[in-house]
Amino acid sequence: MLLKWPDWKAYGRRYFREDLLAALVVSVLLIPQSIAYAMLAGLPPQVGLYASLLPLVFYAALGSSPHLGLGPVAVLALMIAQTLGQAPPGVSPSEAALVLAAEVGLILALAAALRLDALAALLSVPVLHGFETGATLSIAASQLPVLLGSPAKGFELPALLESAWASGFAWQGGAAAYGLAALLLLLAARRWLKGMAARLAPLLILLGAIALAAGSDAVSRGVPLVGALPPLHLGLALPRLDAGLWLAMLPGALLVALVGFVSSLVVAESLGRRANVRIDARAELRGLAGANLAAALSGGMPVAASFSRSVLMSDAGSRTRMTGVFIALAMGAAMLLLAGPLGLLPKAVLAATIMVAVLSGLKLGPYRDAWRYARPEALLMLTVSLLVLCWSVTAALGLGVLGSIALLLQRTARPHVALIGRVPGTEHYRNIDRHAVECLPGVLGLRIDESLLFTNARSLSDVVQLHVNAHPDTRRVVLQMSPVNAIDFSGLEALRELHDNLARQQIRLDLSEVKGPVLDRLRAGAWQGWFRGQVFLSHHQGMEAGS
Known part of the structure; x- marks a missing residue:
């Protein structure tokens, strides 16, 4: 919890330096990821940056983990993109995203009030891993056209292939050069660099791409750029009060809330065991609820914990949740100072950043282990992955939950x-x-x-x-x-x-x-x-x- 006035002096002596340094390290990663995941969700890039400001402060006040790296997340971005497609005509993606974040926050707040943290059990390990793997592959596939400068679009594999076929598999040489070069540099940095150099590499590559794009007048060569970002404006306002819009977003909000809470709790408990820190599941519900409500009121998008950022926070020495407050301050400063240069960033470089980030967490070993241990669970895991990749997130999660319940009933229907x-x-x-x-x-x-x-x-x-x-x-x-x-x-x-x-x-x-x-x-x-x-x-x- 945040320290009260009598404790601030002790905090300054013991933790201030560690939390501040951890915040600066994480901010380096969060800046490009916030922009990338907002665009992945079909939202303007500044929405991702806004989602990395006030939500972190609210989680620091209400959550329980000192290591949870909150903000836009790749898997949620995929779910958000699919949910925004259900918005009524005449509603912009940004307006729909604010309503979605508000509903996610209200759902999590209600779950905390009713002590429903046990709902995390609805997503079993096979379903969660199958979903994350399918979403990882789907995100990587969706970014391949952006990497190559192709007009093809889509998250599900059939829609992506159909779009690519309709465009004649066209691609743009300049964008592809930026994207492939960034991809190779990011992979090389992960392979050969260690410590702080590895953490700074994505930001340095991003800044290098901006400088090169500005110096070579990339926009005149047809290279798609992020575009000018609006100035920092955190005016608080309620989301659009439209009953039809709220009703259209509700099914997606339920799934986003469930996945966001379960994945965040898994990360928090994993790092908590490592650092001998007790995690309160109800406090995590409250923290995520407050963070998403803050996002809805400040122009952001639904947020959750990122495993890579959380591990980085832990490794960088974060001691308390004040690290999140310092990250928000650093992100605000970045928006004030870097809004102009970030507009010159080639979209292909962001696509490379997303692909390397999500594919670094791809794990196929659990499929092998599950097949050896319990083949019905392995088949459920594989089915969920294929549904995410080829159909929809909603269908995959729905079938995954029903499949888990069916396996449980099968195992318990006849007492031993x-x-x-x-x-x-x-x-x-x-x-x-x-x-x-x-x-x-x-x-x-x-x-x-x-x-x-x-x-x-x-x-x-x-x-x-x-x-x-x-x-x-x-x-x-x-x-x-x-x-x-x-x-x-x-x-x-x-x-x-x-x-x-x-x-x-x-x-x-x-x-x-x-x-x-x-x-x-x-x-x-x-x-x-x-x-x-x-x-x-x-x-x-x-x-x-x-x-």
């Missing part, structure tokens, strides 16, 4: 009930298929290995009956309940059905090692009225009773 026996010479009971154990004749020891909920409870009686059929001499069944952490009404009814089914076969049902909260739920369900067995403190006592 293990037949267990006593390890010789001990009072420990283990699965007979994995250990050499002793079993008592007439007494069936079974262990339920998961909670009894509506997703799996219906199959409980059938699973237990299979074990009973395999041991026709059974007089008593003892269910070890230690793995059961919860039981809902469906689970209670399933337990009752099992009890009555065994009773009809003259088999008594006993329970062992029932956890306190589960026993409380059973009592609340008035199970004493129908349960005729016993509850034992230990499974060994239950197995030995009456033998």
Whole structure:
């Protein structure tokens, strides 16, 4: 949190220098990225710069991570571009982006108020990785025409190929020369330079391209340039209050909010573990909500955390969230001093910057690892990637969430009930298929290995009956309940059905090692009225009773 007045003196002695230096380093990367990601989203370049000012200050006041590099993000830029395409006629992309940022902020604020930070679980690791990989490839593909000076446009591969075919695969030599040269220099810098030199390389290449474009009169040679940026003007104003526009942006805002929060939380927790800093998920919701609302009020676009910028902040020595405030100040100074020169930057150089930045995070190893570990999850990951690349972000995320739920239901629809026996010479009971154990004749020891909920409870009686059929001499069944952490009404009814089914076969049902909260739920369900067995403190006592 931001320091209060009595702490400022201590802050100046301990952290000011580290935070200021980290801010200067990150600002070097954020300036070209802010412009590039705004243009990637189909917005004017200054929108990305505005999104790197007040949003960082609001996150510093409300968030919890000292290392989160907030601002425009490549993956969100792709989602924003697709969402802006749904805006009603007569609405400019900049106006729609402000409404989108406001909706994202309000959604995140509502989620924080309702304690819905657990919604992050909706995007499983396979879905998140598949989405990020598909978005990375889609962004890189969309920037290839810009890199070569081609008029082709599109984010999805079929639309991009159709546009390129319609343009006759035309390209502009001057733009291609700038783009390919910048691409090779950026790759060489990543390969050969280390430390501060590697961090400064993108800015130096950008400045070199500006100087060359100005000296060679690139615009007269047909090289597309960013164009003149307007002067810094942070006049606060409400987004356009148009019900039709707000309704059109809402589906995209829900997805942007979910992806922005999940990806930011993953980054914050990863760096937090590295630095032994506790991350508060609700505070992250509040911080991102405040940042996006600030973007909506100050001419920006939806923002989230960038993994590359966050790692850079951590490595550069950021100690508190005041680093974000210093970054905002540095970005404001850059807009005042560099607005004119940045207008001379060739778009092909920005495209090269985007391609190198996004492709540096491309990881194909998880596909191999997932295929070895769980092929259904690997197929889900691959499907999500292909949908992002070939269809749409919305369809990919929707199918990914539904696929994750389907896999969860498939795994939990039939509770695992293990037949267990006593390890010789001990009072420990283990699965007979994995250990050499002793079993008592007439007494069936079974262990339920998961909670009894509506997703799996219906199959409980059938699973237990299979074990009973395999041991026709059974007089008593003892269910070890230690793995059961919860039981809902469906689970209670399933337990009752099992009890009555065994009773009809003259088999008594006993329970062992029932956890306190589960026993409380059973009592609340008035199970004493129908349960005729016993509850034992230990499974060994239950197995030995009456033998």
